Amino acid sequence: MAKTSGGAAAAAAQTEPDDDGFQLRSLQEAHSTSRHYPASDDELLRFYQQMVLIRRFEEKAGQLYGLGLVGGFCHLYIGQEAVAVGLQSALDPDKDSVITGYRDHGHMLAYGIDPKLIMAELTGRQAGISKGKGGSMHMFSLEHHFYGGHGIVGAQVPLGTGLAFAHKYREDGGVCMTYFGDGAANQGQVYESFNMASLWKLPVVFVIENNGYAMGTAVKRSSAETEFYRRGTAFRIPGLDVNGMDVLEVRQAAEVALDFVRKGNGPVLMELNTYRYRGHSMSDPAKYRSREEVQEMREKHDPIEGAKTELLARGVPEERIKEIDKQTRAIVTEAADFAENSPEPALEQLYTDVLVESY
Amino acid sequence: MSLELKMPALSPTMEEGTLAKWLVKEGDEVKSGDILAEIETDKATMEFEAVDEGKIARILVPAGTEGVKVGTVIATITGEDESDNGAPAPAPATAQPPAGTTTEREQKADESAPPAADPKGEQTPAPKKAETGTSQLAAEARPARDPEIPRGTNMATVTVREALRDAMAEEMRRDDRVFVMGEEVAEYQGAYKVTQGLLEEFGPKRVIDTPITEYGFAGIGTGAAMGGLRPIVEFMTFNFAMQAIDHLINSAAKTNYMSGGQMRCPVVFRGPNGAAARVGAQHSQNYAPWYAAVPGLVVIAPYDASDAKGLLKAAIRSDDPVIFLENELVYGRTFELPELDDHVLPIGKARIVREGRDVTIVAYSIAVGLALEAAEQLAGDGIEAEVLDLRTLRPLDREAVLASLARTNRLVIAEEGWPTCSIAAEIMAICMEDGFDFLDAPVLRVCDENVPLPYAANLEKAALIDVPRIVAAVKKVCYR
Numbered sequence: 001m002a003k004t005s006g007g008a009a010a011a012a013a014q015t016e017p018d019d020d021g022f023q024l025r026s027l028q029e030a031h032s033t034s035r036h037y038p039a040s041d042d043e044l045l046r047f048y049q050q051m052v053l054i055r056r057f058e059e060k061a062g063q064l065y066g067l068g069l070v071g072g073f074c075h076l077y078i079g080q081e082a083v084a085v086g087l088q089s090a091l092d093p094d095k096d097s098v099i100t101g102y103r104d105h106g107h108m109l110a111y112g113i114d115p116k117l118i119m120a121e122l123t124g125r126q127a128g129i130s131k132g133k134g135g136s137m138h139m140f141s142l143e144h145h146f147y148g149g150h151g152i153v154g155a156q157v158p159l160g161t162g163l164a165f166a167h168k169y170r171e172d173g174g175v176c177m178t179y180f181g182d183g184a185a186n187q188g189q190v191y192e193s194f195n196m197a198s199l200w201k202l203p204v205v206f207v208i209e210n211n212g213y214a215m216g217t218a219v220k221r222s223s224a225e226t227e228f229y230r231r232g233t234a235f236r237i238p239g240l241d242v243n244g245m246d247v248l249e250v251r252q253a254a255e256v257a258l259d260f261v262r263k264g265n266g267p268v269l270m271e272l273n274t275y276r277y278r279g280h281s282m283s284d285p286a287k288y289r290s291r292e293e294v295q296e297m298r299e300k301h302d303p304i305e306g307a308k309t310e311l312l313a314r315g316v317p318e319e320r321i322k323e324i325d326k327q328t329r330a331i332v333t334e335a336a337d338f339a340e341n342s343p344e345p346a347l348e349q350l351y352t353d354v355l356v357e358s359y
Numbered sequence: 360m361s362l363e364l365k366m367p368a369l370s371p372t373m374e375e376g377t378l379a380k381w382l383v384k385e386g387d388e389v390k391s392g393d394i395l396a397e398i399e400t401d402k403a404t405m406e407f408e409a410v411d412e413g414k415i416a417r418i419l420v421p422a423g424t425e426g427v428k429v430g431t432v433i434a435t436i437t438g439e440d441e442s443d444n445g446a447p448a449p450a451p452a453t454a455q456p457p458a459g460t461t462t463e464r465e466q467k468a469d470e471s472a473p474p475a476a477d478p479k480g481e482q483t484p485a486p487k488k489a490e491t492g493t494s495q496l497a498a499e500a501r502p503a504r505d506p507e508i509p510r511g512t513n514m515a516t517v518t519v520r521e522a523l524r525d526a527m528a529e530e531m532r533r534d535d536r537v538f539v540m541g542e543e544v545a546e547y548q549g550a551y552k553v554t555q556g557l558l559e560e561f562g563p564k565r566v567i568d569t570p571i572t573e574y575g576f577a578g579i580g581t582g583a584a585m586g587g588l589r590p591i592v593e594f595m596t597f598n599f600a601m602q603a604i605d606h607l608i609n610s611a612a613k614t615n616y617m618s619g620g621q622m623r624c625p626v627v628f629r630g631p632n633g634a635a636a637r638v639g640a641q642h643s644q645n646y647a648p649w650y651a652a653v654p655g656l657v658v659i660a661p662y663d664a665s666d667a668k669g670l671l672k673a674a675i676r677s678d679d680p681v682i683f684l685e686n687e688l689v690y691g692r693t694f695e696l697p698e699l700d701d702h703v704l705p706i707g708k709a710r711i712v713r714e715g716r717d718v719t720i721v722a723y724s725i726a727v728g729l730a731l732e733a734a735e736q737l738a739g740d741g742i743e744a745e746v747l748d749l750r751t752l753r754p755l756d757r758e759a760v761l762a763s764l765a766r767t768n769r770l771v772i773a774e775e776g777w778p779t780c781s782i783a784a785e786i787m788a789i790c791m792e793d794g795f796d797f798l799d800a801p802v803l804r805v806c807d808e809n810v811p812l813p814y815a816a817n818l819e820k821a822a823l824i825d826v827p828r829i830v831a832a833v834k835k836v837c838y839r
Binding site for chain 1: 569572577583586587619621705
């Protein structure tokens with residue numbers, strides 16, 4: 001848009017769409033007209049089951065960490081379950097791809113990856129999804145189009161943009177869902193990726209999971225612009241500001257975003273406002289926030305309780321919900337047993353998979 | 360008073376050019392900024408602008424002349440002020456490329472610097488021509504023919520630049536997953552013209568200009584490789600790859616291992632590496648030891664055109680991430696290249712480029728030329744040096760090093776790069792660990808000085824390796 005000199009014209013420019021119709025909030029308006037995904041009871045039960053699975057899995061992972069069975073860094077997804085479940089339920093698992101950072105267990109469970117393989121990776125066993133060589137932060141499943149699991153803050157953003165590049169290059173109709181946190185959102189490579197994704201109209205959904213804290217630094221202490229969905233504006237990427245504690249709102253926003261991206265319009269930036277109940281990692285005492293703040297989120301905004309309330313209001317029998325809870329506990333117990341009792345990798349594994357080929 | 364117009368240096372590596380076309384004729388009045396001629400360099404056709412006002416007195420080099428050396432007087436201009444007051448004429452624009460025709464990033468001094476201003480009659484203690492350090496990296500000696508190439512194969516003479524381009528083009532024809540991305544690779548035809556013509560043949564889908572954003576596009580290339588494509592990511596030079604090095608190491612090199620062998624990353628990162636002429640410390644560095652230290656990477660640094668082509672094709676076909684280190688100063692050198700339909704060479708194999716029985720000189724990239732030059736000089740002194748070109752730096756061909764050492768019992772490494780934690784240091788360690796019993800003398804290394812590369816010509820010259828230093832080291836290990 002040409003620069004305007006008059007004050008009135010400049011003011012008008014802030015509210016009017018650009019020449020090519022770019023509007024930061026164009027998708028937000030679509031989202032606002034119907035915020036909740038019209039899930040059937042069965043769908044909502046499935047979302048509920050997946051969120052409970054993530055919650056119980058992460059609690060168990062934390063337990064195993066405390067027992068010394070899980071080492072290193074272990075970042076739990078407790079509190080953020082509605083984000084991965086709501087978004088990934090909207091994807092086509094046959095053609096779309098997912099990539100995220102190191103807080104990755106929930107995204108894998110939401111994509112249907114076997115909890116046994118994930119838990120066995122946490123315990124560093126041969127049966128783990130990365131044969132025990134990746135650990136909590138580095139897990140992948142080509143079968144499920146899940147591309148990690150990346151330990152360097154923000155690195156997954158250009159990688160996900162590259163996966164989207166591959167979707168477009170191959171014309172396979174796929175979209176890459178690229179997750180990162182409010183902390184990673186301050187990395188320079190994120191904006192380099194925004195620029196190229198928009199320039200080349202790549203099929204990528206950028207998802208900022210804003211859980212309020214970049215490790216121990218509150219968003220307002222690290223970010224000049226705390227409304228992260230606005231951060232694509234300079235690259236003409238429309239934003240969506242979404243309540244990440246409500247699985248049906250998340251899913252509905254995903255529908256809006258994916259519809260836009262699948263039509264070849266280029267990327268969308270979604271901000272999912274969420275909260276993690278646990279520390280940044282298992283070794284984080286989380287002294288940077290009050291107990292009351294956490295309690296408030298747990299009691300008033302918990303995504304699992306929210307879904308449960310909705311199910312009960314629809315008249316789904318409580319027994320059915322309890323049955324799901326029970327089955328899910330059994331799945332997690334089985335995964336933990338498997339992970340504890342699987343053998344460690346053979347020593348020969350030290351030298352395999354460094355290079356693919358022999359030279 | 361008459362001014363001499365000299366053949367200008369218009370590209371980083373230009374030594375001579377073709378005077379393609381005159382846009383003025385004798386008797387024309389010209390003023391500053393007028394375009395006088397079109398000159399073809401090895402990279403592009405450039406416009407040559409007038410700096411002074413006056414009348415074209417004589418045109419001394421006709422249009423169409425090829426091989427005009429930089430600094431040759433190509434025309435004279437009669438100054439506007441005809442009364443000669445005896446003052447020396449202003450220096451003609453020999454050193455400055457025309458303004459606005461090259462980008463700052465691309466702007467690099469020439470391998471052979473243009474003559475400094477030298478007005479007639481003026482006595483000056485300054486050198487007539489600043490001899491650059493990189494001029495001592497030039498080499499006429501050529502490698503012996505690769506014994507792997509079948510006897511009777513026709514040999515073409517091509518530049519390394521053309522060999523690299525042909526390697527990419529052939530692989531792009533063979534596999535539609537292969538594409539090239541980087542700064543100025545498409546419409547500009549490559550900052551060093553290595554991708555010349557690729558856009559025309561393969562179109563913008565597969566030859567992709569990126570913004571100047573190394574971190575971002577290295578990550579996108581890596582992600583595209585994880586997604587099943589075969590990207591060739593060009594860095595304008597490897598100096599700029601430091602902006603992106605996290606993706607080369609943490610994303611590309613480690614993912615196959617961290618995923619238990621699930622996640623392939625078949626990407627090639629390529630571009631010029633090592634010292635260039637007169638561009639100072641930030642644009643002159645050899646990163647070979649950095650990348651060669653990293654498990655999960657393949658690192659290749661070819662010298663001649665045949666290896667450049669055969670190994671780049673192998674790199675593109677490899678399922679592993681490859682760092683392919685080229686050298687700007689070698690791009691324009693011509694070598695024999697076998698005319699084979701599919702010239703692919705093995706990764707991980709060194710090559711004896713000159714046989715000798717008295718001493719082994721191990722080298723890679725541009726230092727191979729110097730080692731060959733040194734070997735020729737040494738032959739005159741009765742020392743027959745074997746020259747081993749490592750070609751691949753990771754995985755390193757330990758067996759070839761040790762086998763040569765077993766024959767000669769003396770070894771020197773020549774490396775255009777810093778000595779500390781170098782490839783040379785690695786070769787010395789190999790000789791100590793597994794070749795100690797073969798050694799008749801301590802292993803020596805000839806590397807650049809342990810300083811950032813200085814700009815001043817004389818300091819640059821002192822900082823970089825040269826043939827005499829290699830010859831001296833060889834004589835020392837031969838106790839001569």
